[in-house]
Amino acid sequence: MSKAPAFFDEMHECDRVRTHYQDYAAWLRAMPPERLAAKRAEADALFHRFGITFAVYGEGEGTERLIPFDIIPRIIPATEWKQLADGLRQRVRALNAFIGDIYHGQAILKAGVIPEEQVLCNVQYRPEMQGVDVPGGIYAHIAGVDVVRAGAGEFYVLEDNLRVPSGVSYMLEDRRMMMRLFPELFARNKVAPVEHYPDLLLDTLRGVAPLGVADPTVVVLTPGAFNSAYFEHAFLAQQMGVELVEGQDLFVEDEQVFMRTTQGPQRVDVIYRRIDDDFLDPLAFRPDSMLGVPGLLSAYRAGRVTLSNAIGTGVADDKSIYPFVPDMVRFYLGEEPILNNVPTWQCRRPDDLAHVLAHLPELVVKEVHGAGGYGMLVGPAATKSEIEKFRQLLLAFPERYIAQPTLALSTCPTFVESGVAPRHIDLRPFVLSGREVRFVPGGLTRVALKAGSLVVNSSQGGGTKDTWVLED
C-alpha cells in the first residue's frame, strides 16, 4: 500500500500507528476479513431498512440514495478536540457579533475593517433585518463549521455554514450504527457520547424564545417530503418530540404565529426552519414561494416569534466575507484566532485575479454564493478544458469567484473496493449558540470515496464515518 507522504494520515505516522488509534488498530488487525465484510453488508441493509436516505437533485423525481457509511471511525484525541472546540466557540461568537453589528451600528464597517459595499451590497444582506433585535443577540443558533486538517494540530476552517446546515442526523445515525455493529469497541475505548445532541438543540431553541414566553412551543419547519434533507427534518422533530410542520400548517394573526391542529390554533414561539430566507414569507421575499408563511416576517420583526437561524445570516458565511473572519475575531473579541483561515484570493481584486489566472491548475476556485460542492474547480484534478472554462468565467464575472490553494487535506483509512486505503476527510462540528455556546464532541466526518478526490459532499459521491473524540 503506497501512501502519498504529502498528506497527514489520521491513523499512521510513517509506519507507526498513532497513540490514539492503537487500540482500534489492534482490534482491526485481529478481525477476520469475512466478519468485517459481513458487518459492512449488515450496515448497508440496516440503513436501507430504516430509510436513511437523501434525495438527489437532477436525477429524476424521487431519486433516493444512501450516503455510503464507512465502518472505520475517525478518531480525535482529547487534547486536539479541546483546541478545536475553543477555536469553534471563538469563531462562532465572533460571527454572531458580526451579524448583530451589521444590522445595527455597523461598527466594523465604520472602522474600515471590511469594505462597506462588500457587506451592504451582498445579495445575502437583508435590509429588512436592520434594527431588529433578536433574543440574546444570537443569529446563528446552529452553525455547521467545516474544518479540515492539513498537518498535526493544523486545522483550517473551509466554510462557516450559518444558514441551514445539515448532516447532524448522519452524525447520530452513524454512531448508533457503530454501537450496534461493534459494541465491544465502545467498551474498550472511552468514546465521548453524542446522543444528547437533540436535547441540546431543543434546549438551545427554547432558550432563545421571545421574551416573556414561559413554556415555549418549538416546531421544525420543512419544505416537505421532496426536499433532499427531509429525512433529517423528520428525524430531528421526532427526536426532540416537537411537530414537523410545513408552511401551510402555520398562519399569522395579529403578528402571532399559530399552527393548525385538530384542537384548533396553537401558538408557536420558536421555529427551527429548514427553509432558506427567500422562501420564508411570500409577502416579504419571493412571492411565488409555496413553502413559506404569509406575514411571518412581520411577526418576526415584532419579536413575537424566533426564527432559528435568524434571517440574514447568509451574509456572514458568504465566501466573499470569509476572508475577513479572523479580523472579526480580533475586532469583536480582542483575541487572536485559534483556527486558521485558508488563504483566499478575492477575484474581484485585479491583483488577486491576475494571480489566480496565472496559477489555475494549482488552485481551488469556488463560486462566492455556491454550496454543496456544485460549481467549483479543483485545479489539480481538472482537465484542460475545465480549466479553460473557468478561465473564461473568471474573466467575465470575477466578483463571483474566490480562489484558494489546494489544501493537503488529511486522510483516514477507509474501506474501498480494493481493501483499506487512505481517503481524504473533513469534519463538520455542529455549534449551538443560545444562552451559551455548546456542542457535542466531534461532528460529522465526511470522506471523499474516490481515490485522490478532495470533494467530500454527499451530492458529489462522498461518504461518512463515525467520529470519535476520546475522553482523557
Add this chain to the structure above:
Amino acid sequence: MLSRTADHLYWMARLMERAENMARMLDTSHRVSLMPQSGDAAPDSAWRSLLANLGLDEAYAARYGKITSESLLDFMIFSQDNPSSIANCLRGARENAHAVRGTLTSEVWEATNATWLAMREQNPATLLERGPGEFFEWVKYRSHLSRGAALGTMMADEGLRFMRLGTFLERADNTARILDTKFRTLPADTELAAPAPDYYPWSALLHSVSAFETYRKAYRDLISPQRVADLLILRPDMPRSLSRCMKEVYANLQALANRRSVETERRAGELEAELRFARIENLVEGGLPRWLDRFLDRIADLGGRIADDFLVPVSR
C-alpha cells in the same frame, strides 16, 4: 395533532376504503352484466346505473361514448381522468401515507406502499384476459391488509381515530350507493317484502358486500328486497351496514371532539340515533331511493363539517 397530519391519515383510510368498495361494486356489476338478461332490460343496464349512481355517466360518455365492458373497466380501474378509479384511489392512499410516514407504523406504510407498487404493474390487457374477478379480490385483500395492519400495530390514539373516521364515513357512503343503484332501478310495482323473483342480481349484491352468508344466518329465509335493505341499513351487527358505520363515525367523533365540533357531533349523533331506532317498514314506505339520497347528502355534509372542524378545510 397537526390538522394536515390528521387530514392525510383520514384520506389515506378513506381512499383505501373507496378502492375496496369500488372493487366490490364493479365486481357485482360485472357479474350481473354476464348474466342472461331478463325481459327487455338492455345488456348494459347494470353498468349504466352504476355510472349514474357514482355521478360519472357524463364523464364516461364524453370520453368513451358507447358502454362496453372493456372501456368501462378501463375507466373505473385505470383511468387517470376518473378521480374514483381504483388506480387513483390506491395512488391517493399511498401519497397520503407517504406524507405522514413518520406517524405510521412500518407495517401500515409498507402495506399501502406495496399495494400501489403492485397496482402500477397491472395492465388492462392481461387483466381483462384473466377476468377482472381475480383483480377485484386482490384489491379487497390489500384493503383488508392495510386496515388490519393499522388496527394490529398502531397506537389507539387520535391518529388512528381519524383513520377510523375516514374508513366508516366512506363505507357509509359506498354502502348507501350500492343500495341506491339497486333500489332505484326496481320496477314501481315491485313487492319489496316478498321473495325476489330475480334471485341472481340480489345474491350478487349481497356477495358484493360480503353479506350473503350473513343474510342466510340472520333471516334463514329466501331473499326479499326489504330484508336486504334491513340488513344493510339497520342491522347494527353487520359491519358494512349504515347503522354500524354511523355508530363508528359517531363514537370516533365524540372521542375527537374540539371546541368547534359540537354541531358536527350533534348531526352525526342524530343520524346514528335515527338508524338505531328506525323500522325498515317505515323507510320503505316513504320510498327508499329518496331516503338514501337524503342519507348521502347528510354524509357529504358530515364530511365537509369534519374537514372544517378538524382537518384542512375543503374550500381553501
